[in-house]
Amino acid sequence: MTRCLSLMVGVAVAGTWLLGGGVLSADAQTEIALTVENHRFQPEEITVKAGTPFVLVITNKDKSPEEFESHDLRIEKVIPAGKTVRLKMPALKPGTYGFVGEYHAQTAKGRIVAE
């Protein structure tokens, strides 16, 4: 019981610490813009340099929320209507990484090509 609680507190403390680190280290990285409009991504293909972390700046121009999801990259990120989010992306190995807008997966599809 006590162990469980201290575990939870530990996770919370670690989370806060990581939040600080995450925000600070987000500076000075290449930013790539991605737009959601009419439930489609624009552009649908993003080319990045392999081995270099970058920031994906996603703007949702639709009137409903969208969820940027990349199963391969373990990313699930809700972008509320009319909002912009900045997603820190890891250094990728050369290859193609698909993503979808989960709320409109039939139309909202795209891929990141790392080369």
Added chain:
Amino acid sequence: MGATFVITLREAFEASLILGIVYTYLEKIEARDNYRYVTWGGVLGLLVSVGMGIGVGYLSGPLLDLGPDLVGAAVIFAAVGLLTWHAWWMQQHARAIRGQVQHRIDEARAAQRLWMVGLIAFTGVFREGAETVLFLWGIMAQAASPDGWGSLLGGATGVATAAALGWAIFHGGKHLSLSKFFAVTTVFILLLAAGLFSTGIGRLQGLGFLPLGEPVWDTSALLSDRTVLGSFLTGLVGYRARPSALEAIGYVAYLVTAAGLIWGRGFRSGDGQRQPAISIASRPDPGPTAKVASQRATAVRGDTDSTARGPANSS
């Protein structure tokens, strides 16, 4: 319609599974009065999900970039902690109520901690709740078109199917014997929690807090975790079609640790006092010290017996 059905079914299945398990647990320990903890926990989880779904639209900057994700990751690990605690407690409880005292549940002790079960219900619903709310909200916005109505119907059917599955678990669980129910649910909960733990690791990888790396295996051609069956297995036992090394290691490490915590301790604390005498007696050739010890043990037992018999004889 089919796509939205799969999505909401997947999102709501885990919550429904958890609610089914905790309701049945309360039914089993004859604490039906305490259903309200689970109901309140679930309702509160739903309300907070709606609140977060709306609230997230008012966030911006780093708070929007990371805030919801950190809350999401924290909820996952909190759920893992709570489920582990619940499994551990059930195991302790199972030992206490085994045998003659099967029906003498210590209500006071139970009531004292049952609010924790409500917390489990809360995390279970809240975990995917906000996402499901936003998703349903999104398809409701398009409901004007004929296609939109189909999507909405699919989404609603998905949630209803998940709820029906939770109900089926509740109904099925009611007919199991108490000890069987405890044994089965403990295993169930540990597998579910192991899957959640590995999901939590995946989230931390997605947030860049842990390295991702290559998948250890790829069974997505055989059974993708985006299909209905794959989704069920993901919710039930934490199935992954393309797990990363850390996710797979986390899954196994959690199971080993939790099983050790729950069953390992039980062996030591179960019949702690009698164990030394038994182990000495069962040795093929006990040494002189052991003989003395076992004689002492017999003597002590004899004393206790005569004391116990004492009053009966005198009356």
